[in-house]
Amino acid sequence: MSTNGTELTRREFVAAASSTLAGAAVGRAASERRKENAMMRIGFHTDAFNSSYWNFEKCLQWAQANNVHRIECGIIDGVSWIHGLGYQPHVALYEDPLLLRRKMEKYGVQFSQVDAAFPLSGKDGPLYGVPYVLKTIPWAKLAGCERIATTDGLHKPEGLSDDGAMEIMKRSYGQIIEVAEAYEIIISIEVHGYFTTNPDRMAQMLDFCDSPYLRMNMDTGNTYIAGQDPVAFCERFKEKVTHTHIKDVSQSLAAAVRGEQTGIAVSHCAIGDGVNAENIKKVLAILRDRGFDGVLSMECEGAGGPMIEKSLAWLRATLAELDIPSDG
Numbered sequence: 001m002s003t004n005g006t007e008l009t010r011r012e013f014v015a016a017a018s019s020t021l022a023g024a025a026v027g028r029a030a031s032e033r034r035k036e037n038a039m040m041r042i043g044f045h046t047d048a049f050n051s052s053y054w055n056f057e058k059c060l061q062w063a064q065a066n067n068v069h070r071i072e073c074g075i076i077d078g079v080s081w082i083h084g085l086g087y088q089p090h091v092a093l094y095e096d097p098l099l100l101r102r103k104m105e106k107y108g109v110q111f112s113q114v115d116a117a118f119p120l121s122g123k124d125g126p127l128y129g130v131p132y133v134l135k136t137i138p139w140a141k142l143a144g145c146e147r148i149a150t151t152d153g154l155h156k157p158e159g160l161s162d163d164g165a166m167e168i169m170k171r172s173y174g175q176i177i178e179v180a181e182a183y184e185i186i187i188s189i190e191v192h193g194y195f196t197t198n199p200d201r202m203a204q205m206l207d208f209c210d211s212p213y214l215r216m217n218m219d220t221g222n223t224y225i226a227g228q229d230p231v232a233f234c235e236r237f238k239e240k241v242t243h244t245h246i247k248d249v250s251q252s253l254a255a256a257v258r259g260e261q262t263g264i265a266v267s268h269c270a271i272g273d274g275v276n277a278e279n280i281k282k283v284l285a286i287l288r289d290r291g292f293d294g295v296l297s298m299e300c301e302g303a304g305g306p307m308i309e310k311s312l313a314w315l316r317a318t319l320a321e322l323d324i325p326s327d328g
Contacts, residue, residue, distance in 0.1 A: 038293040040284075041327045042315060043070025043112040045245070046089035047266045048302030053087040060107040062305065066312060067328040070112040071104075072149075072297045075136050090115075093135060097143035104144075111145035112295035113188065113217070113243050119153030120172050121165045121195055130172050137176075137183050147186035147243055149217055150176070152193035154262050166195065170208045177209040188217040188242050191233070192263040197226035199236055206240055216240040220280050221247025221267050221299065227259030230279040231286070238290045244283075246315060247299040248274035268301045272314030281318060288324045 046059045054062075056073060063071055074090035082088050091100065091114075104110055116136040118129035129150075136148055150173075157165045173187070180187045195201040206216060218241045223230040234241065249258075250269035254276075271280065284296075298315065302308040319326045 038291045039325045041070050041295045043295045044298040046073040048308045049089045052304045054089045055086040056089050056091055059089045060109050063109045064107045069109055070295045071109050072113045074115045077132050093139050097139050101144045113147045113149050114140055114145050115149045117149050117151040120169050121152035122157040126172055133176050134179055137179050137185050141183045147188050149188050149190045151190040152195045154193050156194050173208040177211050177214055180213045186213050186215055186242050188215050190217040191219040191222050194262055197262045215242035217243045219245040220283055221249050222263045224249050224276045225264055226262045231282045234283045234286050238286055244296050245299045246296050249276045250274050266301050270307050271311035284322055
């Protein structure tokens with residue numbers, strides 16, 4: 001027998017084939033172990049308490065009281081009067097990340113992701129967005145955060161062709177990923193804007209860099225409001241999903257703007273009460289079958305607690321219904 005011009009004896013051929021089969025079996029076994037050990041951890045975005053004018057520590061208190069151990073918030077680069085006065089539930093880069101990490105540990109909470117999602121698709125992306133993310137990377141590392149959310153703009157960039165905007169983003173992500181790899185921080189591209197809610201454009205973006213540190217933040221609400229099928233979207237990119245926003249959509253909002261908007265700042269609808277609930281269940285089943293071991297970050301209006309608590313109860317019940325292990 002021969003292959004590529006190299007003669008093989010029958011014994012050598014059988015040995016090589018056996019080795020290949022054994023390697024495949026080991027790979028399958030490892031994959032099954034990952035699925036068996038996978039757990040979906042419940043978290044929330046502090047946007048839920050923007051309207052309540054809570055500060056970040058009050059969000060930690062809510063998390064502790066409700067047995068939630070993952071939190072996501074926005075990053076502020078600079079100072080803001082409303083944040084400084086304690087009326088905004090996000091954190092600023094001037095806050096010491098190690099001291100903040102210690103405070104969070106006292107509440108039994110850690111970051112699932114921080115949000116540095118200045119739009120990277122427009123002309124201002126390289127000027128403001130890239131430095132914003134680059135400054136966030138070492139801060140996140142010290143704060144014990146493994147990933148940073150990024151995205152594009154909600155609308156077609158003014159004065160740029162679609163391909164021109166994509167080229168700008170490709171250069172921007174190249175700069176960002178070079179630093180992210182050094183710090184071992186995952187950069188997630190959130191489904192939120194003009195390009196990212198288009199699955200073909202999202203595929204191009206995820207190919208900007210051949211790196212395990214460039215991944216996708218699935219968003220069930222933004223895909224739906226953009227007129228996409230969240231289930232098909234998740235199925236296509238399930239191997240790239242590193243973090244998930246669980247967001248429902250009210251019937252009235254869907255009727256008014258579905259297919260015309262690309263993102264929802266925060267859903268004024270408890271998860272499970274909207275028209276997207278069945279899609280969310282199917283997305284969770286896809287992630288379960290893939291062996292997703294990560295965070296489901298609730299994104300909804302908190303209404304000072306009651307609405308997000310209703311969402312939390314629905315999500316916990318749904319995970320149990322789908323036989324998905326969770327942390328609380």
